[in-house]
Amino acid sequence: MSGEKPGLRAVIYARVSDDDKKQGRSVGEQEQECRQDGADHGWTVAEVFVDNDRSASRYARKAREAYVKLLDYLATARVDVLILWESSRGGRELEGWAALLNLCRRQGVRIHVVTHRRTYDLENPRDWRTLAEDGVDSAYESEKTRERILRSVRAKAASGKPHGKLLYGYRRTYDDRGNFIAQVPRDDEAAVVREAAQRIADGASCYSIAQDFNARGIPTPRGGEQGWSLSQIKRMVINPGYIAQRVHNGKIVGPADWPALLDEQTYSVCVARLTDEKRKTLRDTSVKHLLTGIVACQKCGGRMRVQKNRTHYAYMCKPNFCVSIKQQLLEDFITALVVERLSRPDALDLLSPPDTDERSVRAAREAAEKRARLDGWYDSAARGGLSPAGLAHIERTLLAEIEAAEEQARTVAVPPMVRRLVGPGAEAGWRDLDVAQQREVVSLLMDVRLGPTQRGARRFDPMRLGTSRWRGDTKTWAKHWATTG
Missing domain, CATH: 3.40.50.1390 (Resolvase, N-terminal catalytic domain)
Known part of the structure; x- marks a missing residue:
């Protein structure tokens, strides 16, 4: 102008x-x-x-x-x-x-x-x-x-190629012209990933691992001065990328073309421990007693906790105070049962069928694949390609199948921590565990329920625990004791 x-x-x-x-x-x-x-x-x-x-x-x-x-x-x-x-x-x-x-x-x-x-x-x-x-x-x-960027991202995802932010534990190699060649493990960071996953599989908490990494001065994935957090450890060890699975938009879309840092069994154990809502209390770092939240009242089903009862500490029914028992008596009895169970030469066979490990891994894969399919149907419905009634039918079917697969995936056969306890050294191995790990073992092995004291009884009666069971066993302890004496 x-x-x-x-x-x-x-x-x-x-x-x-x-x-x-x-x-x-x-x-x-x-x-x-x-x-x-x-x-x-x-x-x-x-x-x-x-x-x-x-x-x-x-x-x-x-x-x-x-x-x-x-x-x-x-x-x-x-x-x-x-x-x-x-x-x-x-x-x-x-x-x-x-x-x-x-x-x-x-x-x-x-x-x-x-x-x-x-x-x-x-x-x-x-x-x-x-x-x-x-x-x-x-x-x-x-x-x-x-659109060009999205096409490129989708193509890379379909072929298993990495895209975007580098996954912690890896580095990328390039040729002289700057063209991408491969994503390969970075030894120092890969060791951190493997250590964290193994410790989670062994029963350690994310919080304790984060504290230890910070004390050792291990740099976080993003660097900076804030250090490792509980949530960082959790996100890391349940990331499918570490078992060489390509993730796109939060979904597993197929195998990745980089090497895995974790074996699938360790990864499966980590996912089971960190995604099972039923076991949140086991990972509560404020819990100091072996059976808090694990032993249940036979009468009302309420969980029991330790409280001062006149001259001694006792496990008491938290909701209704139905039953109580001296803390040390119950912990000593349960500890003896655990050690005896794990000391038996056939302990592994008693704990789970031989193929449970493989079934657990397969179930975890099945659950992930079906969730990806369900997400696809949600996307189709959002674009108008599927009616609400059709989506509702598919959702009902897939959600039931996903829930069943995830439950199976959580039924990990014998976590590495428990596997190492099995045998003649079970008692010494048990003493080497911290309280959080011991709680994990008890929860994996037992469903503990405590009944009321029989009138006139002055000493601890094991039959108060008669309705308890070993995990995966249809018989109560009372039935086993009746046949073994």
Whole structure:
């Protein structure tokens, strides 16, 4: 547009985003060229607003703080000209770009685009249309860019190739031209992943592992000074990527083309321990007693905890105080049963069928695959490709199958911690465990229930535990004792 007046007040807005770094100008170069154009026209640059590393598309994840300040400045201060290096610097989202044009038109602000070598007066319908069409073009280019990226991501996922943020425990190798070759284990980080998973499988808590890693100064996946947390340990050891499974949009889509860091049995144990809602109390770091929350009242089913009972500590029914028993008596009796059970030469056969390990791994895979299928049906319904009634029928069927598979996956045969206890050294091995690990073993082996004291009894009667069972056994302890004496 001709007839521009010198001495006008101008503001500059410069922006660069990740996807522009290879073909766009840096914010410094943009500002320099905008200032030069302003000087050539005799304008005074009053303010400069800069957003670096900020996308302007509708998919942007970071707010454009400087852009928000620009809008406020345009609405409240006297501005004659807004200088942009190119139209897309102002925005790649159509609604936002239209709002900027309307704001400038209301405030009488012209827009000068350096690459166009032109200043636009938004009161002129042709000028307004030109910039509006620029906004459509910018938004269209943004959509095309995203579609290309998504196609690439889907293709890599289907072929098992890595994409995006590097998985902790690995490094990527490249040829002389910078082309990706492979994702391979990084020895120091891989050792951390394996140690964490093995310790979880052995009954340690995520909290204790995080504390230990921090004390040893092991860097976290993201670095920084905050250190490891309970949730970081959990997310790490149940990540399917560590058994070489490719995850896309939170779903397992197939095998990955990088080597596994964990064997499937250890991974299965970790998933079972950390996703079973029934065993949350076992991982409570505040619990200090062997059987708190594990032994149940035979009468009301309530869980029992340790409390002071006159002159001694006792396990008492928490909800209704139906029954109680001296803490040491019960713990000594249960400990003796556990050690005797694990000391037997046929202990492993008694604990689980020989093929349970393999069945557990297969069940975990089946559950993951069916969840991915269900997510696919949800996506189809959202796009209108499936009726609500059809989705409801599929959901009922798959959810029941998923629940059954996940329950089977949680039935891990013999966790490594218990496996190492089996044999003549069971008693010594038991003493080497901390309370959290001992609680884990008891929970894996027993369903403990305590009945009331018989009238007139003065000594501990084991039959108060008669309705208890070994896990996976249909007979109560009372029935076993009746046949063995």
